[in-house]
Amino acid sequence: MTHTVTLIPGDGIGPAITEATLSVLAAAGAPIDWERREAGLTAAEHGNDLLPQETLDSIERNRFCLKGPLTTPIGAGFRSINVALRKHFDLYANVDATAMQLVLDPYQFDVIFTENMFGDILSDLAAGLVGGLGFAPGVNIGKDVALFEAVHGSAPDIAGRNVANPTALLLAACMLLEHLGLAETAARVRASLRALVEEGHAVTRDLGGTAGTSEFADAVSRRLENVDAPV
Numbered sequence: 001m002t003h004t005v006t007l008i009p010g011d012g013i014g015p016a017i018t019e020a021t022l023s024v025l026a027a028a029g030a031p032i033d034w035e036r037r038e039a040g041l042t043a044a045e046h047g048n049d050l051l052p053q054e055t056l057d058s059i060e061r062n063r064f065c066l067k068g069p070l071t072t073p074i075g076a077g078f079r080s081i082n083v084a085l086r087k088h089f090d091l092y093a094n095v096d097a098t099a100m101q102l103v104l105d106p107y108q109f110d111v112i113f114t115e116n117m118f119g120d121i122l123s124d125l126a127a128g129l130v131g132g133l134g135f136a137p138g139v140n141i142g143k144d145v146a147l148f149e150a151v152h153g154s155a156p157d158i159a160g161r162n163v164a165n166p167t168a169l170l171l172a173a174c175m176l177l178e179h180l181g182l183a184e185t186a187a188r189v190r191a192s193l194r195a196l197v198e199e200g201h202a203v204t205r206d207l208g209g210t211a212g213t214s215e216f217a218d219a220v221s222r223r224l225e226n227v228d229a230p231v
């Protein structure tokens with residue numbers, strides 16, 4: 001069975017990490033048809049609304065969306081296109097109440113529920129605990145739809161330079177696969193990614209390597225042939 005999922009590549013490093021993620025999912029044989037839609041600056045550049053109705057319709061229809069980071073537009077009438085998107089679909093972010101406890105003993109927490117702003121801050125803190133923003137996936141699960149994304153933003157300082165780490169979006173895509181009932185495919189991608197990062201070669205510069213976004217993704221794809229998914 002093929003699943004149709006809405007795809008918003010996003011702004012800044014969004015298109016590069018999205019292509020990297022799609023190439024790994026294709027190599028893993030994930031049966032997904034991507035319905036590409038625009039939002040944010042890319043939509044505005046093409047003369048559309050920041051959050052076009054056809055993008056909302058696509059998410060509503062497909063119920064699942066993989067989204068690249070969106071740059072927050074300056075003076076656009078509302079604070080964030082991301083907040084507008086989450087509000088539209090009644091999505092809530094997980095959060096925490098004690099940042100200190102999170103630093104001292106993160107393992108005491110399984111799930112943290114909080115309001116959006118605290119969640120935003122604490123998820124960046126948690127990202128710092130596990131190796132940086134390039135490693136932190138996110139998902140907003142609502143009553144009707146689920147939207148998967150990286151925790152990090154559009155990173156304008158490195159956009160267009162083929163140096164962004166695609167791991168966070170790839171891990172978000174793994175959560176999408178699990179929601180679609182494709183847990184085995186997700187496990188293979190995770191195992192390949194883990195092996196590559198542990199090995200330390202062919203990783204992006206935030207992990208101490210010299211590989212570009214696309215080389216990193218290619219290396220993950222190649223490793224897929226040699227990994228057994230944990231049962």
Ligand code: NAI
Pocket residue numbers: 013017068069070071072073082133134149150151152153154155156157158163164165166167168206
């Ligand atoms: P950012 O997360 O884009 O960047 C912070 C730092 O982390 C930068 O030095 C960047 O180069 C680095 N970084 C981020 N992702 C990386 C990756 N995958 N690989 C390697 N390095 C990475 O945060 P910033 O600069 O505060 O925000 C930029 C724009 O993104 C703003 O317009 C902001 O509103 C938006 N944003 C969007 C989010 C979303 O779409 N969910 C979340 C956070 C910010």
